Amino acid sequence: MCTGVRFTSAEGGMFFGRNLDWSCGYGERVRIMPKGFPASYRFLDDAPAAHAAIGMCVDYNNYPMFFDCGNDAGLAVAGLNFPGYAAYADAPEQGRTNVCAYEFPLWVAASFSSVDEVQTALANVTIVGASAGEGLGVSYLHWIIGDAARSIVVESRADGIHVLDDPVDVLTNQPSLEWHLENLRGYITATNDFPATATWRAADLAPFGAGAGMRGIPGDCYSPSRFVKAAYLNANYPEKSGEHDNVIRMLRTLEGVAMVEGAARMGNGDFEKTLYTSCFSAKTGTYYYTTYDDPAIRHVSLTDAAGAPADKLVCPEPGRDW
Numbered sequence: 001m002c003t004g005v006r007f008t009s010a011e012g013g014m015f016f017g018r019n020l021d022w023s024c025g026y027g028e029r030v031r032i033m034p035k036g037f038p039a040s041y042r043f044l045d046d047a048p049a050a051h052a053a054i055g056m057c058v059d060y061n062n063y064p065m066f067f068d069c070g071n072d073a074g075l076a077v078a079g080l081n082f083p084g085y086a087a088y089a090d091a092p093e094q095g096r097t098n099v100c101a102y103e104f105p106l107w108v109a110a111s112f113s114s115v116d117e118v119q120t121a122l123a124n125v126t127i128v129g130a131s132a133g134e135g136l137g138v139s140y141l142h143w144i145i146g147d148a149a150r151s152i153v154v155e156s157r158a159d160g161i162h163v164l165d166d167p168v169d170v171l172t173n174q175p176s177l178e179w180h181l182e183n184l185r186g187y188i189t190a191t192n193d194f195p196a197t198a199t200w201r202a203a204d205l206a207p208f209g210a211g212a213g214m215r216g217i218p219g220d221c222y223s224p225s226r227f228v229k230a231a232y233l234n235a236n237y238p239e240k241s242g243e244h245d246n247v248i249r250m251l252r253t254l255e256g257v258a259m260v261e262g263a264a265r266m267g268n269g270d271f272e273k274t275l276y277t278s279c280f281s282a283k284t285g286t287y288y289y290t291t292y293d294d295p296a297i298r299h300v301s302l303t304d305a306a307g308a309p310a311d312k313l314v315c316p317e318p319g320r321d322w
């Protein structure tokens with residue numbers, strides 16, 4: 001399972017993060033793709049990246065297969081599993097912008113400055129289900145894309161591409177975003193208020209402490225449950241100022257929907273857990289992350305690649321003080 005979250009600070013800076021939940025890693029690393037990087041595409045003309053980007057990826061022979069990333073214009077994107085619902089074209093379609101599923105985050109981050117720009121381009125996009133390389137297969141994903149103004153979700157389904165506004169700025173896994181948003185209507189009585197003592201006949205029922213109003217918000221790891229809990233937390237977290245408190249907001253919110261080893265097996269019998277949690281700060285171009293085995297916060301910034309040649313992915317030593 002995975003969860004993505006977006007919000008803005010009191011100053012208007014976007015923070016965009018995700019949990020990557022799976023049983024095993026793919027050798028993922030944080031990489032910076034410099035501006036001007038020769039981005040190559042299977043069915044599109046190769047183009048130098050208009051924007052530098054930073055994020056978690058498989059560095060596949062100097063090609064970043066991003067899981068999630070943010071760029072120097074403050075636009076960010078993350079891919080989350082969507083099997084059973086995602087459907088891609090078998091082959092490129094004439095007259096369309098044909099983007100392979102594995103290329104999608106790179107294409108978004110390298111090419112665009114805002115959600116509006118991506119949304120316009122998506123009107124002519126076909127997602128093609130070509131494999132990235134031998135043995136890599138095709139991942140069936142949907143994507144959340146955010147900037148300082150808003151977020152959208154992109155779902156390529158059997159009936160075509162759906163570009164949906166995401167008014168709660170959260171994404172998990174199956175089913176569709178429309179379903180998750182409709183499902184929230186079952187939880188509208190949840191509140192962070194401290195409830196008054198109730199009187200039932202002669203009994204005065206005082207709350208045990210804080211949290212009574214949140215009862216009913218699910219705490220399990222199932223995709224619909226994580227959507228509800230993440231949406232509740234994202235909607236109720238008080239607005240914060242400055243980098244520190246907003247990074248903490250993101251990491252604590254994602255911790256609220258993190259998967260702990262042993263809680264849930266995948267179909268193959270392996271336990272799923274939150275392999276890493278990330279937070280991209282758009283204003284500073286910094287990518288913060290923690291891993292399951294090392295909860296200390298590490299960070300790498302787009303500025304760490306200043307002056308680096310454009311044709312190589314940059315892998316700076318992560319900082320630990322902040």
Ligand SMILES: C[C@H](CCC(=O)NCCS(=O)(=O)O)[C@H]1CC[C@H]2[C@@H]3[C@H](O)C[C@@H]4C[C@H](O)CC[C@]4(C)[C@H]3C[C@H](O)[C@]12C
Nearest residue numbers: 001002021026065067080081102132136137138139173
């Ligand atoms: C497994 C990851 C999604 C995690 C997630 O959503 N889990 C949900 C679990 S569940 O279904 O709901 O049980 C996805 C997100 C990004 C994916 C990777 C990226 O798409 C980049 C490449 C793409 C290649 O086609 C396959 C390898 C790969 C390296 C992908 C492996 C894997 O599918 C990743 C890592």
